[in-house]
Amino acid sequence: MNAQFHKVCNPLLPEAAAIFEYLKTLNQARWYTNRGTLQASLEERLSMLFGADHNVVVATASGSAALEASILATAGTATPDKPYAFLPSYTFAATALAAERCGYTPYFLDVDPETWSLDPDMIARHPKIINAGVIIVVAPYGRMPDMVALETLYKKTGVAVVVDAAAAFEQVVAAPGCISATIPVCLSFHATKTFSTGEGGAVLWSDQIGRESIVQATNFGFLNSRECRSAGFNGKMSEYSAAVGLAMLDMLEERRQEYFEVSHTYRQAFASSGANSSGQFFASPEISSAYALILARDSIVAAELCVELQVSQFGWRRWYESGLHNMAHFLDCPRDAMAVTTDLGDRLIGLPMAHDLSEDKIAQIVDVVAATCETEVAFVAEQAGGR
Template sequence: MSVQSPDRPAIGSADAPPAVPIYRALLPGADALLPYLRIIDANRHYANRGELVRRLETRLRERIAAPGCAVLTAASGTAALQAAILAQTGRADPARPFALIAGYTFVATAMAAEACGYTPVFVDIDPATWAIDPATLRRHDRLARTGIVLAVAPYGRPHDQQAWVDFASSTGVPVVIDAAASFEALMQNPATLTGTVPVVLSFHATKAFATGEGGAVIWSDIEGLKRCARAMNFGFLYSRESRAAGFNGKMSEYHAAIGLAALDGWDATAAASARLAARYRAIAMRAGLGDRLILAPEIASNYALFRADSRSDPLASCACLEAAAIEHRFWYGPGLHREPYFAAHRPAALPATEACAAALLGIPVFPDIDEPAIERIIAALARTAP
């Protein structure tokens, strides 16, 4: 008996998977990994910041090429986010117990804050950027009791980091940027990395650049990165004395091996992603849906979004996709404030969050999706689009 992924909506049954899945990861194969696995075998150093982890950090820093910034890897994007929070502020202070977080993001953002002792306070987004507006946040009624702001780059969209640097400087409230899917955006425009606030990436298998599971913090503050490393090593740094809150958040050598092999082939991967987005867009244009699809480079290449408008019902689109056995997903759910777990933190309403959550439907895209599958997806969507 097979068991479905716990976050996968059922289409048919576990024994009858969708004809077109929402995503199928494609990581480096065995031949690409073998040279790195042999290094692991020779070193017999499997965890705790071995040679391959250090190599990966160096190569990522060189590829992103943001002046003054360094890279620290983590076991996951959530671990990197949690470490960055602890490095910025430590655990929550009773005088400033709140973390201001976009209502429109994945639950990991809020859970990382909660793991550091913060109470999430969900904030509405700017409908144009799908993200929190720092200017609006300056007027938030809980800002005086806020210990951290977690800004989010939704779907890996390019992010105005300087605005958050200015916000932190003028308010005194530390900021961490959850840019989980933004690897491509940073590679394409490293100048957006100010370095002043920590930026967190995810390298989960579903991301454009993936290590199977992993993440990283990018920051120009070397002492801050040392605090991140300490947080991900049970509070230990250069000694056997635990001096701060911590957990086990270090990347393994095996995951670093996947990352190094992925970097070896990154140029080809990026070119293939661009061709795929162009092909998807062309098929949508022929069906009259070109302005309704959101693809790379506007968002990360591991996402494709179909945007409902006032004339169409997104649930009708879901029904047509379901009938065609095409997996689909509202990636950020109904908004964090409407997730059952966070019911106690629910604000009165977050209208822009709820509008985006209802309008932006995730549709299949993955490295080896073929043209007939894309045509099947677009045909299903065209049946409900006016």
């Protein structure tokens, strides 16, 4: 079908000339890292974008750094009586690795079949909650959890809660009320995300003392001195990454519109395909614009779809594989039964997505899906005229 293989994810960062406009002052100031002026500007502009009347952002070197710093700032390192980090198995490996770097043993929980995230009520009733030092809730594919329910969970259990919202940049922009004074929300600004600094991340937290704790954790445990006063590491964002982020903000509205149009075109293509493909299609605004997902009828259809996409020169991905509990590094970690995680891992397939994915390519991808799945696709209804 295609002369060239089309990647499942094909990001494009700002042109070098746009980034240079921010970089050209660095050699004059000779301030390249350690919370320089570009990082401060990025944090200020992001806070305004999120609708805050004061700074709520601490930029970090990566999404993983944001998550690790948030664990240290809320829960500290693991203790013998609270060795576990409760987290979903249905997530990216960075979630569990951040917990491990803070001394915790990941305890894998299954997710809700509708939200694909952890159920706060189930966590509160869990028999091992007394041994959990931190709860890491994931916003899968950018789908934000119920923050009020998580604040209630924290009050009920006394266990620190952190949200790994790596891909939820757009969802936070759309619903800035999800930025909490109690629970830090961690974003990734990796190149594959809809807003990117190339590599980077941020912690969103409306509590000033909490944000200072993030600054301290990402600067070797230093805060307003050269004395290490807490657990920490080097998790600061460099001025170079901040420059990319500032240039990205300058073009953000155009980029968001392009992603919206691609998601809209996908939905139109599925609606008009005339094929009967039993499955469910997910795209923005329900999830991050970085993803286009098809939930196949069953694991057999999903496996066949992956083969047909590959043969047709289209990339695909099981973004969270079959769950972390099946990965070699985590095989010995304690876990609950994983019925939903197994089902999602088998059936949820990532389709190609990019801000400049053409209508013709989308039509070809949908044709492959429709021809493989054979019965009607039920796709998530588009919000008329919205992002």
